[in-house]
Amino acid sequence: MPSIRVSVRFFAQHREQVGASEREFDLPPGATVRELLERMRDTESGRVLPDRPTVAVNLEYAPLDRALESGDEVALIPNVAGG
Amino acid sequence: MTGDGVIRVGVSSRPLAPDEILDSVTSEGDGAVLLFTGTVRNHNRDRPVVTLTYEAYRDMAEAELERIASEALERFDVSRVAAVHRTGSLQPGEASVAIAIAAPHRDACYEASRYMIEELKGRLPIWKRETYADGSSRWLGGERPPELEAESHPGPDA
Numbered sequence: 001m002p003s004i005r006v007s008v009r010f011f012a013q014h015r016e017q018v019g020a021s022e023r024e025f026d027l028p029p030g031a032t033v034r035e036l037l038e039r040m041r042d043t044e045s046g047r048v049l050p051d052r053p054t055v056a057v058n059l060e061y062a063p064l065d066r067a068l069e070s071g072d073e074v075a076l077i078p079n080v081a082g083g
Numbered sequence: 084m085t086g087d088g089v090i091r092v093g094v095s096s097r098p099l100a101p102d103e104i105l106d107s108v109t110s111e112g113d114g115a116v117l118l119f120t121g122t123v124r125n126h127n128r129d130r131p132v133v134t135l136t137y138e139a140y141r142d143m144a145e146a147e148l149e150r151i152a153s154e155a156l157e158r159f160d161v162s163r164v165a166a167v168h169r170t171g172s173l174q175p176g177e178a179s180v181a182i183a184i185a186a187p188h189r190d191a192c193y194e195a196s197r198y199m200i201e202e203l204k205g206r207l208p209i210w211k212r213e214t215y216a217d218g219s220s221r222w223l224g225g226e227r228p229p230e231l232e233a234e235s236h237p238g239p240d241a
Contacts, residue, residue, distance in 0.1 A: 012138050012210035013222045054228050056208065059143040063231040075140055075208070081225030082137070082144070082168060082209030083121050083180055083200060 004029055004070035006036065012078050014048045027068065033057065034064040036074060048076070088156035091165040092148040094141050094209075099169050099178040108163035108185040117192040119182045119200060125175035131216045137170045137179060140208035144168065151202045159195040161186040166199060168209060205229065 003026045010018045023045050027036060033055050040046045054077040055062055061077070068074070091107055105118045123135045152164040163185040173179055182199045186192045205226050214220040 009140065011140055011208065012212070056140075056143055059146045061206075061228060061231055075143065077140070077208050077228060078210060078222075079225035079227050080204075080206065080208055081211045081223045082139075082207040083204040 002029065003027060004031065004068060004072075006068050006070070006072045006074050008036070008040070008045070009073065009075040010045070010048065011075070014076055014078050017048045018045050020045075031068050032064065033062060033066045033068065033074065036068060037064070053077075054079075088161065089163040090149060090152040090156065091163075092145060092152055093167045094139050094144045094148070094170060095167060096169070096171040099167055099181050101178060101181045101183075104165050104167055104181045104183045107165050108183045110163065110185060112187070113162055113185040114187055115189040115192045116183065116185045117189070117196050119180075119196050120178045121180040121200070123173045123175045123177050123179055127213060132175060132213050133216055134172050134174060134214040134220075135179070136172045136212045136214065136220075137168075138210045138212070139168070139170045141170070144207045144209055147207050148203065151199060151206065154202070155184070155195040155199050158198065159186070160188070160191040161195045164195065164199070166203065168203070168207065170209070 005024055005026050007022055007024050009022050015021050056075040056077055057066055057072055101120050109116050125132055148166055155164050161184050165183045168180045182196055184192045184195045206228055212220050212222050
């Protein structure tokens with residue numbers, strides 16, 4: 001079964017801790033954001049994940065049960081501090 | 084008024100021009116125009132701040148700012164909304180955000196402006212790092228964006 005590939009973007013303290021602004025992950029078709037985060041926890045990028053991460057998919061906040069598609073841009077959003 | 088509102092938003096590394104942002108919403112049909120600017124403070128809890136560096140997830144910040152502006156147009160009797168957030172390294176006194184609202188009457192301007200700044204602070208994917216006089220720096224704690232419920236409505240592909 002072909003897998004899907006998504007990119008994950010990191011910002012601010014997450015970007016500094018990962019040492020990269022973006023990583024790619026291969027997942028089984030139909031994988032959710034939650035499954036992506038579980039996959040990430042097995043990699044060195046996973047150490048920046050908080051217990052309850054906030055995530056955006058394709059420029060919009062998304063729930064953990066959101067199903068991903070190949071080419072989706074996922075972003076790990078640290079607590080925000082605009083203004 | 085809903086439906087014919089005008090929105091102009093942006094996230095930019097260039098210095099903000101609040102008077103231009105104010106002009107961009109002004110029209111003869113509105114009796115009230117309100118400008119809010121947030122500026123960099125030279126201290127945080129008694130610690131002198133020399134630089135505030137803003138990092139943005141720019142594409143999403145612009146999309147979220149547009150969503151917030153649309154909400155303001157729906158909720159309040161306002162006709163034009165403009166909001167711009169700055170990124171990069173700012174000195175104390177520089178404007179980091181500007182919000183301009185035009186409406187037929189003043190009450191809606193104040194309400195919409197307050198709504199925009201509070202939502203923006205809690206939702207825009209923007210982060211700031213303070214640098215102090217001794218050269219040390221740190222990312223500010225910030226706010227946790229609103230919790231999303233599990234998707235109960237059909238998504239675009241459902």
